[in-house]
Amino acid sequence: MAKHKKKPKSLWSIFFRPIKVILFVFLGVMVLGCLAGGIVFLKFQNEIMTCKEKADVIISNTVKTDFSQPTDTRIYDSAGTLIGTINSGHYEYVPISGISKNLQNAYIAQEDRRFYKHHGIDYKGLMRAGVVYLKNKGKATQGGSTITQQVIKNTYLTQEKTIQRKLTEFFAAPRMEDKYSKSDILEFYCNTNFFANRCYGVSEASRYYFDKEAKDLTVWEAATLAGISNNPSRYDPVAHPENATWKRNQIIDNMALCNFITEEEKENAKAQPLTVAKIYEPGTKENYLTSYAIHCAALELMKNDDFVFQYVFNNQASYDSYREQYQELYQAKSDMIRNGGFEIHTSLETSIQNSLQEIIDNRLKGFKDLQENGKFALQGAAVCIDNQTGYVVAIVGGRGTDDEYNRGFLSKRQPGSTIKPLIDYAPAFETGYYYPSRLVNDHLFDKGPKNSGGNYFGNISVREALNRSLNTVAWQVLGDIGVDKGISYLGKMHFAGISYMDNGNSSMSIGGFTEGARVVDMARGYSVLANKGLYSNKTCIVSLESQYDGEIYNGNQADERIFTEDTAYMITDVLKGTLDKPYGTGNGLGLGVPAAGKTGTTNSNKDTWFCGYTKHYTTAVWVGYDTPKAMPGVYGKTYSGKIWQEFMTGINNGLPVMDWDMPATVSLKNVDSTGEKTDAETGRKDLFSSVAEQTAKANGSKWKEEEDRKKVEAQAQRDLESSQAAKQAVEQTVSSLQSLIGELSALTHRDSSTEETINTAYGLLDQLVGTEYYDGLKTQLDEAANHAAYLPKQEDSTSKPQEIGPGVTKPKETVPPVFPGDMDSDEDYFPGIGPGGPDSDVQSVGPGME
Known part of the structure; x- marks a missing residue:
């Protein structure tokens, strides 16, 4: 059979069939894309239309x-009085003609290479960013926003990375390009960017960094500014010169890649050292009130970005990672506030602030030494919280008002014993195994802390131990409940000075932090005790308004339960003793109204504190040197305590006298000698919580251990009491015997009672057989008895004296004394027997005597 010849391929099949396939595939993709887009639109059409309408409104009103x-950012006190204005750094708008072409090219090369080709949206850029996103497994490393979109975002929208914001940009950008020219948009971009260090807009940035006009920027200077505005907190050349240099060089490379500069110009620009002039033009000076307000406002903006705050860390890696994230975002938010556009209304009360400042200054005015920077060497700081609202009402960051360093929230210092109620005793009360009357043995431990003054009290109640501020007891309590458990409570109260190195650190029990505690955190911690165990999330921000977004503060943040109401009440009751017990470390600092508090003094008196509260206010006071230094004779009770007392007396004056109400679940019970509650009337009472007891009972095995402990300690206490009674009896016998020995030794004659006294004394001596006192007292008694036996005998006087005349009696004849030396030295002595026999009239006369 003849073979069929293959039909030669036509030009259509060779060249056009592949094109046909590609077209069909492309059309298929387009159809699928349209279908997908249609489905998305149908599902999210309301959100999409809302974003489109928002974009229309923005551009229409632009x-x-x-x-x-x-x-300018303006800050107001609680009465609505302006207390601070933070300007934007002498801003000046510069037309495009006054902006260096180098900067324009740097931005285009780095941010939007198709700027002059697209109409607001760079679809190729979006596709490229999407491909890179997929290649990097969902990690965004390249943005798709055009300069036009960024202008819209910077001016009219927030920095939040949400789909709604991106859609609004998407709809607004083309309309923006319809309304303004490319030159206008690039001009807006250069004038609305932030360049760190309070430099808003290219004009101020050019002056600050390079001391020149924006039109005179060189290639490397322009690249530096473009890099800063890309991420001000990361590429700030003052704070992070290495990061800034790397970013600058990357932008220079991109400028060469886009043919804005030659290879020679590229290499020359990259070879320039990164030097900045830092030409400051003074702005509005911040004070203690405004600096704290800005700090709190920055935290609120971080909350709005859903930043998760962390206070306790498992290891160094998590600690370092968090610190880096926190610092970068915090810096960005605080810079944003300082750059203008905000109105901050606070709870800060100027009259209370002035009073606290004046008292600190007056109390410390005797310390006149200065630091090298001209500031006072000895400093003080304090924070006051209104317990009724939970807001901070005053914060003093140092002596005088010229020091911008606010130690009230910036400085971290060792809190000493003021931390004990918060980390040791309140957490211990929560377990149910500790209560005010529980006994703990106070004694010196090997490798443990020492008590101030070197005094140790043996078995002592938790109440008295806290009032006396005994270190060994606090150390034992935290060790028993677990160091990390105690630290967790500080984390719940948002203490910002806890390091990963504090985990398991038993010295935390007496305030031995790795970093320290802030004054504001101590005040907020004590306010938890004053407010029935609840932590208030309020700071000093009452209202926070943005020029662009309106009210952005969520003032409805719920309080957090830290301790039970029972625990807060019992700790408060104990801390009242700091002020009114004779042995309380703050004795004499009372206010004349119900108040509670705690002193704190660290090693060598380097940091001294007093933290305390009434129903109305909580105040924490710190006194010390900026660089820790010993302060002999200065204690928590002295300067810090006196500042607290004077200030709190003043602000509580005229307010209703209020005490804390005892919860229904707390009762006052009789306690026995072991500190346990009893039905017997003992004359001693203390507080017990049924809530805490139920918590303890919920852990069956632990409860049994606790009951066994109580039995053992009760038996030990009975044994101790028995031992003490026996010891007391011995001591009483010794005392009686010593008295008789003294009486015998002092005799000058003997009579019928002398023998009875000697017999009594030897009877007492027999009771001391086997004791440490026997041998010594026997020797003393033998000597005294011998002395008495050799004395001359004197008859008892039983008849009336013979009268010689009216009112005059005849003196009784005296018997010459007998001296031991006149007796035979080796003759045994028996009571009542001497030379001449019993009651002998024969008297021996000593040498030289008649």
Whole structure:
């Protein structure tokens, strides 16, 4: 059979069939894309239309003045009085003609290479960013936003990375390009960017960093500024010169890649050292009130970004990672506030602030030494909280008002014994195994802390131990409940000075932090005790308004339960003793109204504290040197305590006298000698919590251990009491015997009672057989008895004296004394027997005597 010849391929099959396939595939993808887009639109059409309408409103109302500096940030006190204005750094708007072409090219090369080709949206850039996103397994390393979109975001929208914001940009960008020219948009961009160090807009940035006008920027200077505005907190050349240099060089490479500069210009620009002039133009000076307000406002902006705050760390890696994230975002938010556009209303009360400042200054005025920077060497700081609202009402960061360093929230210092109620005793009360009357043995431990003054009290109640501020007891309590458990409570109260190195650190029990505690954190911690165990999430921010977004503060943040109401009440009751017990470390600092508090003094008196509260206010006071230094004779009770007392007396004056109400689940019970509650009337009573007891009982095995402990300690206490009674009896016998020995030794004659006294004394001596006192007292008694036996005998006087005349009696004849030396030295002595026999009239006369 003849073979069929293959039909030669036509030009269509060779060249056009593949194109046909590609077209069909492309059309298929387009159809699928349209279907997918249609499904997405149908599902999210409301959100999409909302974003489109928002974009329409933005562009319709846009005017060129929108792209100049925001209004100054203004801060108000609780009465609505302006207490601070933070300007944006002498902002100046610069037209595109006054902006270096190098900067324009740097931005285009780095941010939007198709700027002059697209119409607000760079679809190729979006696809490229999407491909890179997929290649990097979901990690965004390349943005798709155009300069036009960024102008819209910086001026009209928030920095939140949400789909709604991106959609609004997407709809607004083309309309923006319809309304303004490319030159206008690039001009807006350069004037609305932030360049760190309070430099808002290219004009101020050029002056600050390079001491020149924006039109005179060189290639490397322009690349530096473009890098800063990309991420001000990361590429700030003052704070992070290495990061800034790397970013600058990357932008220079991109400028060469886009043919804005030659290879020679590229190499020359990258070879330039990164030097900045840092030309400051003074702005509004911050004070203690405004600096704290800005700090709190920055935290609120971080909350709005859903930043998760952390206070306790498992290891160094988590600690370092968190610190880096926190610092970067915090810096960005605080810079944002200082750059303008915010109105901050606070709870800060100027009159209370002035009073606290004046008292600190007056109490410390005798310390006149200065630091090298001209500030006072000895400093003080204090924070006051209104317990009724939970807001901070005053914060003093140092002596005088010229020091911008606010030690009230910036400085971390060792809290000493003021930490004990918060980390040791309140957490211990929560377990149910500790209560005010529980006994703990106070004694010196090997490798344990020492008590101030070197005094140890043996078995002592938790109440008295806290009032006396005994270190060994606090150390034992935290060790028993677990160091990390105690630290966890500080974390719940948002203490910002806890390090991963504090985990398991038993010295935390007496305030031995790795970093320290802030004054504001101590005040907020004690306010938890004053407010029935609840932590208030309020700071000093009452209202926070953004020029662009309106009210952005969520003031409805719920309080957090830290301790039970029972625990807070019992700790408060104990801490009242600090002020009114004779042995309380703050004795004499009372206010004349119900108050509670705690002193704190660290090693060598380097940090001294007093933290205390009434129903109305909580105040924490710190006194010390910026660089820790010993302060002989200065204690928590002295300067810190006196500042607290004077200030709290003043602000509580005229307010209703209020005490804390005892919860229904707390009862006052009789306690026995072991500190346990009893039905017997003992004359001693203390507080017990049924809530805490139920918590303890819930752990069956632990409860049994505790009951066994109580039995053992009760038996030990009975044994101790028996031993003490026996010891007391011995001591009483010794005392009686010593008295008789003294009586015998002092005799000058003997009579019928002398023998009875000697017999009694030897009877007492027999009771001391086997004791440490026997041998010594026997020797003393033998000598005294011999002395008495050799004395001359004197008859008892039983008849009336013979009268010689009216009112005059005849003196009784005396018997010459007998001296031991006149008796035979080896003759045994028996009571009542001497030379001449019993009652002999024969008297021996000593040498030289008649």
